[in-house]
Amino acid sequence: MNIVACVKRVPVTEAQPKIAADGKSVDATGFEYMLSFYDDLAVEEAIRAKEKLGGEVTVLTLGASEASKELRDALAKGADKATVLKDPNWAARDARSTAKVLAKKLQELGAEVVFMGRVATDRDNAAVGPYVATVLGWACVTDVVKLELAAGKGKAWRETEDGVETIEFALPAVITCDKGLNEPRYSGLKGIMAAKKKPIDEVAFDDVANQQSVAKLEFPPRRKDGRIVGQGAAGVPALIDALRNEAKVL
Amino acid sequence: MTTIVVFVEHSKGQARRASLEALGAAKAAGARVVAAVEGSDAQAVASTLGRFGAERVAVFAGDGRVSADRSARDLAALVREEGATACFAAATSSGKSLMPRIAATLDSTLHSDCTGLDLTGGAPKVVRPWLAGKLIATLESSAPVLCATLRPNTFAVQEGSGSAEIVAKPSSSDLKALLVSIEAKTGGKLDVKEAPIVVSGGRGMKAPEHFALIEELAAAFGNAAVGASRAVVDAGWRPHAEQVGQTGKTVSPQLYIAVGISGAIQHLAGMRTAKTIVAINKDADAPIFKVADYGLVGDAFEIVPALTAAVKAIRAQR
The missing domain is CATH 3.40.50.1220 (TPP-binding domain)
Known part of the structure; x- marks a missing residue:
């Protein structure tokens, strides 16, 4: 099976952004990056699909060349090859433009099943998976916590507010991976050595214009200073009083 | 006056509160609000939505089958039919699954998890958390249709005494994925x-x-x-x-x-x-x-x- 995992390199959780002088872009000086949390699950699920059904795993990213570090790790875990769609403007790219660029590449690659993270933890759009599938006319199941794949079809379980849904779908399909789907493996020394010989292509692409632009960035309003209302169970009446009479939430 | 289509989720005969908030956001923007509800049991919910700001409710009773790709196609068709300039859903599992597909069908980008809206003139703007909420971004949209999911517990429900015209809509066929069961909480x-x-x-x-x-x-x-x-x-x-x-x-x-x-x-x-x-x-x-x-x-x-x-x-x- 022709399997693709789409991944994104994002600032680490602890990154403290500064607003650049223009008031609408992020000063990323000193940022460290990592593979988006859920994309790790996508890579793992892609490798598991290959182990079960045979075939080849391509890891695809739209981003800076520096993302080859994260791609190399995916290759060490068992993916076969990787492609970077080199994008100096990745940080400004909107959901539609990202999805259309990826969709075109996925078609060229002949993908049959595509794994993505449920959401990228920098932009929190959760849009690109279902957007890509719709552009390509494919099936898509989002927030998947359990998956069974077979030739030409699959069954996925997704978590919602009301419970767990079971969905049957035809391939080709895009699956977005949620926590619980798998436990990502670590890359071993053998894999790391093997990954050095695996190809990472850096390619250009035909740009798709953004429909979204940042007009302004601000820091969230500072919460008003809180206070310690008491110690131990003896403080409960003071807390109740504050919740009823100040915050008026009780 | 602009028209906004709002996807309204419901269960057990009740509209989801987050969907009522989305209706409220559309109403507060001064738009003509068209609600869309799906399912064989949607009629009862449809009749309540006038009170929450809808002027028209499109009911897709369907054939008992549930599929996100079909819902998206039906909703996008409704947006076109109504000449809507915006389409909202709550940022719930369903809304987040559906709205990117609607946006893709309308060749419009998606603004996810919005906490503010400004449709008062010029390019529409949305406000949303940025970089895990460490920043707040105001985004300007040049999309043909402003597609947005709205963060629950953020916009006010607008309850009044209005009533809505209810129209039955046919559902499309050709389903790529199909819901087969739900294990309820x-x-x-x-x-x-x-x-x-x-x-x-x-x-x-x-x-x-x-x-x-x-x-x-x-x-x-x-x-x-x-x-x-x-x-x-x-x-x-x-x-x-x-x-x-x-x-x-x-x-x-x-x-x-x-x-x-x-x-x-x-x-x-x-x-x-x-x-x-x-x-x-x-x-x-x-x-x-x-x-x-x-x-x-x-x-x-x-x-x-x-x-x-x-x-x-x-x-x-x-």
């Missing part, structure tokens, strides 16, 4: 994302069985959901569905009570927009106290049962 528990009150527990609860204390406090409020920190979800004490934080759910309840949670950046990303935050922790230096409005320092095993009893007493008086 036990006991009709509230979802952490939508509940007006969230009581979350962390590693300070010491063992999974002690979450009974958290559940009892949530039950005492009557309208609270149980949440959890990443540490206790990773340890297998609680299901991922309850996790609040950057790799879990983002919540904006009226009241958020963090018990035995230190307040790591990853957790703050998921709850810092709560209206009122209470922290209960034995470590007076825990970072959670920096974002909390009210803090209680001490042993959760003493404080939580006392708080549960106090909340019960208040509720019993009503």
Whole structure:
């Protein structure tokens, strides 16, 4: 099976952004990056699909060349090859433009099943998976916590507010991976050595214009200073009083 | 006057509150509001939506089959038919699954998890958290249709005395994915994302069985959901569905009570927009106290049962 995992390199959780002088872009000086949390699950699920059904795993990213570090790790875990769609403007790219660029590449690659993270933890759009599938006319199941794949079809379980849904779908399909789907493996020394010989292509692409632009960035309003209302169970009446009479939430 | 199509979710004959908030946001923007509801049981819900701002309700009764790709196609067709310039859904599992597909069908980008809207003139603008809520972005859209999901518990429900025209719509066929079953949550528990009150527990609860204390406090409020920190979800004490934080759910309840949670950046990303935050922790230096409005320092095993009893007493008086 022709399997693709789409991944994104994002600032680490602890990154403290500064607003650049223009008031609408992020000063990323000193940022460290990592593979988006859920994309790790996508890579793992892609490798598991290959182990079960045979075939080849391509890891695809739209981003800076520096993302080859994260791609190399995916290759060490068992993916076969990787492609970077080199994008100096990745940080400004909107959901539609990202999805259309990826969709075109996925078609060229002949993908049959595509794994993505449920959401990228920098932009929190959760849009690109279902957007890509719709552009390509494919099936898509989002927030998947359990998956069974077979030739030409699959069954996925997704978590919602009301419970767990079971969905049957035809391939080709895009699956977005949620926590619980798998436990990502670590890359071993053998894999790391093997990954050095695996190809990472850096390619250009035909740009798709953004429909979204940042007009302004601000820091969230500072919460008003809180206070310690008491110690131990003896403080409960003071807390109740504050919740009823100040915050008026009780 | 512009038209906005709003996708309204419902269960057990009731519209989801987050969907009513989306209707309210569309109404507040001064638009003509067209609601869309799906399902063979949608008629009863449809008749209530006029009160919440809808002027017209499109009912897709369907054929009993549920498929996100079909819903998206039907909704996008409705947007075109109504000449709508915007389409909203709540940022719930369904809304987040559906709206990118509607946007793709309309060749428009998607603005996810919006907390503000400005459609008063010029290019439409949306406000939303950026980089896990560390920043707030105002975004300008040049999309043909402004497609947006709206964060629950953020926009006001606009209840009035209006009534809506109800129109039946045919559903399309050709389904690429099909819902075959739903395993409903036990006991009709509230979802952490939508509940007006969230009581979350962390590693300070010491063992999974002690979450009974958290559940009892949530039950005492009557309208609270149980949440959890990443540490206790990773340890297998609680299901991922309850996790609040950057790799879990983002919540904006009226009241958020963090018990035995230190307040790591990853957790703050998921709850810092709560209206009122209470922290209960034995470590007076825990970072959670920096974002909390009210803090209680001490042993959760003493404080939580006392708080549960106090909340019960208040509720019993009503």
